[in-house]
Amino acid sequence: MRRAFTADVSTDSSNSRDWLSPTRVWRLTQCPASVGPVVSTSVAALKDSPNAGIVAHRAVQLWIKGDGYRDADPRSRLADAISAALAEFGGESPVGWPTTRARLLSRSLEIAELLVTGEHVESEQVLLDPVRTLRGTPDIVVLNTGDAAVIDLKTQTFKEESLSPSIVFQLTIYAYLVELAYGVFPNQVEVFSLNRGRMPIVVTPATVANALATVEQAGKADKSIANPSPETCRYCRRRIDCQPQWDAAPLWPSRDCVEGAIERIERAANGAAAILVRSPGSLQWVGGIPGDLVSASVGARIRLVRLYRSDLAGDSGGFKWSPQSALAVNPATMPA
Numbered sequence: 231m232r233r234a235f236t237a238d239v240s241t242d243s244s245n246s247r248d249w250l251s252p253t254r255v256w257r258l259t260q261c262p263a264s265v266g267p268v269v270s271t272s273v274a275a276l277k278d279s280p281n282a283g284i285v286a287h288r289a290v291q292l293w294i295k296g297d298g299y300r301d302a303d304p305r306s307r308l309a310d311a312i313s314a315a316l317a318e319f320g321g322e323s324p325v326g327w328p329t330t331r332a333r334l335l336s337r338s339l340e341i342a343e344l345l346v347t348g349e350h351v352e353s354e355q356v357l358l359d360p361v362r363t364l365r366g367t368p369d370i371v372v373l374n375t376g377d378a379a380v381i382d383l384k385t386q387t388f389k390e391e392s393l394s395p396s397i398v399f400q401l402t403i404y405a406y407l408v409e410l411a412y413g414v415f416p417n418q419v420e421v422f423s424l425n426r427g428r429m430p431i432v433v434t435p436a437t438v439a440n441a442l443a444t445v446e447q448a449g450k451a452d453k454s455i456a457n458p459s460p461e462t463c464r465y466c467r468r469r470i471d472c473q474p475q476w477d478a479a480p481l482w483p484s485r486d487c488v489e490g491a492i493e494r495i496e497r498a499a500n501g502a503a504a505i506l507v508r509s510p511g512s513l514q515w516v517g518g519i520p521g522d523l524v525s526a527s528v529g530a531r532i533r534l535v536r537l538y539r540s541d542l543a544g545d546s547g548g549f550k551w552s553p554q555s556a557l558a559v560n561p562a563t564m565p566a
C-alpha cells in the first residue's frame with residue numbers, strides 16, 4: 231500500500247503575489263530591469279496554438295495521473311495519454327509535433343523505469359517558498375520515504391551534452407522547493423531530454439545555498455539596470471516595452487524582433503497575414519501571422535517579438551511568425 235505524500239506548501243499560489251519562478255529569478259540575475267512593470271498589451275496565438283512541448287508535458291502529466299507508467303504496457307498507455315492531451319488542445323498537431331511525439335513514445339519505457347521506483351509520483355505540483363516568494367513547478371517528483379528525485383522533461387533538441395547554467399539553476403531551485411515541501415533533500419536531480427535521455431545534475435546543500443544567495447543578491451540589484459542579450463530577453467515579459475532591448479536588437483546577429491511603421495498588409499487565402507514593416511534604414515516582411523491578430527491599419531506602429539528568420543528563397547532577411555511570437559500595435563512605450 232502506498233504511503234500518502236503531502237506537500238507542505240502554502241496554498242496561495244495565486245497571482246495576488248509577485249511570485250518568482252526559477253526562470254524569472256535567473257533572468258533577474260542577468261538583467262535587474264526584467265522585474266519591472268509591463269505597460270503595453272500584446273497579443274499572441276500561443277493560447278490557441280500550443281507548442282509541441284506543452285502538449286507533450288500535458289500527456290506525461292495525464293499518464294502519471296492515471297498510473298499509466300505502472301501498467302504492463304506503459305507505451306500504449308502513454309499513446310492514449312498523448313491522444314487525450316492533443317484533444318484537450320483542439321486536436322490539431324502543433325509545429326514539430328510528429329518528432330516530439332515519436333521521441334516521447336520511444337522513451338516511454340525509460341521514463342516508466344524511473345517512475346516505478348517511487349512510492350508516489352507527483353507531476354506539475356506547484357511548490358512555494360512564501361518567504362522568498364519563490365514558486366516552482368517541477369515536471370516530476372518521485373517520492374520515497376527518506377529520498378526524492380526531481381526530473382525535468384525537456385522536449386527541445388539538445389545539441390550539446392552539457393546543460394546551460396540557467397537549467398542547472400532552475401533544477402537547483404526545484405530541489406530546494408522539494409525539500410521545503412516534503413522535508414526530504416532530493417538525492418537525484420536530472421533533466422530527461424527526449425533526444426538525449428537522462429542528464430544528471432549534481433545538486434548538494436552547498437549548491438542550493440549558492441543559488442539562494444544568488445536569489446538574494448538579485449533581489450537587491452538596481453532594477454533600473456537593463457542588460458539586453460538575445461538569450462535573456464527572448465522570453466522576458468517586458469520585451470515589448472523595454473527600450474534598451476529595442477536599441478540593442480539591431481546589432482544582434484540573429485535578432486528575432488522587428489519594430490516600425492506598417493507599410494503594407496497582405497492577406498492570403500488561408501487567413502494568414504504578412505506585414506511589411508518600415509524602420510529607419512530597413513524594410514522587413516513578417517509573414518505567417520494569424521489573420522485575426524492583425525487588426526491594425528497601414529501607418530500604425532508595431533512591435534513583434536520571438537519571430538524566426540524566413541529561409542525561403544527570395545525572402546532572405548524576412549521574418550516568420552512562430553507559435554511563441556507576440557505583437558503589440560501602437561505600444562505606449564514605443565517612441566513616435
Ligand code: SF4
Pocket residue numbers: 257261262263264265456457458459462463466467468469472474475
Ligand atoms: S527585455 Fe531584456 S533588457 Fe529588457 S528588461 Fe527584459 S531581459 Fe532586460
